Amino acid sequence: xxxxxxxxxxxxxxxxxxxxIAVQSKxxxxxxxxxxxxxxxxxxxxxxxxxxxxxxxxxxxxxxxxSVQEVHDHLxxxxxxxxxxxxxxxxxxxxxxxxxxxQCFDHASHHAEDNLAVQGNILVSRATIDALVxxxxxxxxxxxxxxxxxxxxxxxxxxxxxxxxxxxxxxVKEKGSYGGYNDRYIDLRVDDDPEPIHKxxxxxxxxxxxxxxxxxxxxxxxxxxxxxxxxxxxxxLGFYTGLIDGVYDxxxxxxxxxxxxxxxxxxxxxxxxIVDQKVxxxxxxx
Numbered sequence: 435x436x437x438x439x440x441x442x443x444x445x446x447x448x449x450x451x452x453x454x455i456a457v458q459s460k461x462x463x464x465x466x467x468x469x470x471x472x473x474x475x476x477x478x479x480x481x482x483x484x485x486x487x488x489x490x491x492x493x494x495x496x497x498x499x500x501s502v503q504e505v506h507d508h509l510x511x512x513x514x515x516x517x518x519x520x521x522x523x524x525x526x527x528x529x530x531x532x533x534x535x536x537q538c539f540d541h542a543s544h545h546a547e548d549n550l551a552v553q554g555n556i557l558v559s560r561a562t563i564d565a566l567v568x569x570x571x572x573x574x575x576x577x578x579x580x581x582x583x584x585x586x587x588x589x590x591x592x593x594x595x596x597x598x599x600x601x602x603x604x605x606v607k608e609k610g611s612y613g614g615y616n617d618r619y620i621d622l623r624v625d626d627d628p629e630p631i632h633k634x635x636x637x638x639x640x641x642x643x644x645x646x647x648x649x650x651x652x653x654x655x656x657x658x659x660x661x662x663x664x665x666x667x668x669x670x671l672g673f674y675t676g677l678i679d680g681v682y683d684x685x686x687x688x689x690x691x692x693x694x695x696x697x698x699x700x701x702x703x704x705x706x707x708i709v710d711q712k713v714x715x716x717x718x719x720x
Contacts, residue, residue, distance in 0.1 A: 439539065439594055441554030442468055442479040443566050443584050444524045447577040448549060452619065453477040453524065454605040456581035458631055460556075460594045465602025465623035472497070473606040473617035476525035482538045482555045483518035485509075492523060502531040509533075520544070522551035541595075558592030565591035578605050578620050578638060586631050601630035603638065612645065648702050648710040656682050656707045660714075667717055668693055682707060693717065 440459030446452070455469035455477050470489025471477035476496040480488040488509055495505045502523045510516050510533070517535035522544060524530045530551040532544035542555035545567050552566045569587030573580035581603060589598070602623040610619030622637045624630040654660070658680035665686055668674035673696075674689035694703055694713060702710040 438464065438467055438481045438484045439556030439596060440464055440468060440481050441557060441562055441566065441585075441588050441593060442481060442522065442552070443570060443581055443588070444477045444479055444522050444530070444551045445570060445577060445581060446477070446524050446526070446528045446549040448528060450577065450607065451526070452577045452605055452607045452610075453526065454577045454581050454603070454620075455479055456585045456601070456603050456634075457481075458585055458589060458593065458598060458601040460596040460599045462600060463623065463625040464600040465604070465621075465625070469602060469604040471604055471606045473608045473610065474526050476502070476523060477604075477606070478521060478523050479551070479553060480519070480521045481553065482520035482535065482542070483515060485513055485515070485519055488519070488521050492521075496523075496525050501525075502529045506531045506533060520553050520555050522546065522553045524549065524551050554588070554594075556595055558595045561591040562588045562593055578603060581605075582631065582635050582638060586635075589631055598628065598630055600625050600627070601634045603634055643712060644698050645701050648704070648708075648712075652711045653704075653708050654711045654714065656709060660709075661686065664690060664709075664714070664717065667720065671720055 438461050442457035444455045453471050457464055457468045468479050468481050472493050478489050478492045492505050502525050517537040519535045520538050522532040528549040530546040532546040532551045532553050534542050534544050538555045541557040541559050543563055544553035554562055566584045566588040570584035573583040605620040606617040607619045610617050624633045627633045661682050662678050662680040665678045668689045673693045676685045699713050702713050
């Protein structure tokens with residue numbers, strides 16, 4: 435079996451209760467194998483000579499009330515190939531544990547503390563593990579952004595000694611999906627790319643632009659001049675056929691909302707005289 439030689443970071447944000455995993459590897463489509471998470475339960479990364487059942491088994495046990503130590507002990511006890519495995523677990527309360535089998539290829543090690551578990555194998559050195567930990571702790575922003583910053587720091591410290599191929603980011607929270615139908619808040623994957631972390635960061639930028647709500651600093655109140663510019667541009671793009679009069683009437687609003695829906699910016703729409711500066715910037719750039 436091919437080893438999933440990789441480095442990963444699992445973390446919980448105690449302020450939002452989000453759970454997330456970021457991973458990079460010289461392995462095709464690493465996001466399809468390593469990360470497992472369920473909101474209100476926990477997050478698990480399984481790698482090296484990865485036993486993919488660890489994800490499902492571990493989450494089931496955590497959902498039944500088992501501690502991370504009990505899950506850890508259960509996985510060790512029931513897998514005859516455990517010394518070739520590596521995994522990390524963070525539960526919904528931030529309890530964390532990580533394991534590196536004695537037969538994992540060097541360099542292989544891990545780190546676990548409250549709300550954080552980091553693990554890696556076939557690394558250039560221990561420096562990658564330390565960089566992941568330090569990078570995450572010193573980073574600012576959302577959990578997703580901090581996970582990617584940490585992943586990049588780990589790569590810059592050496593990373594997988596075989597090189598780079600794929601990366602993924604998984605963040606879960608209650609009703610976090612589009613429309614609130616499930617807990618899959620962010621699920622981004624780069625399956626085969628020479629710069630997977632860079633590409634993953636770009637995907638996160640697109641995700642935030644598409645699905646995030648408008649930040650207070652990006653809210654702009656409409657005025658006559660801005661409305662005229664919007665009407666002119668919407669007319670050029672084929673969404674508006676009315677007068678260029680600077681009035682945000684129902685016809686203008688409908689045209690703007692139609693264009694925004696066409697561009698998938700529904701989450702950034704407002705029902706008053708407020709618009710999102712980032713969306714307006716995209717409109718005027720067309």
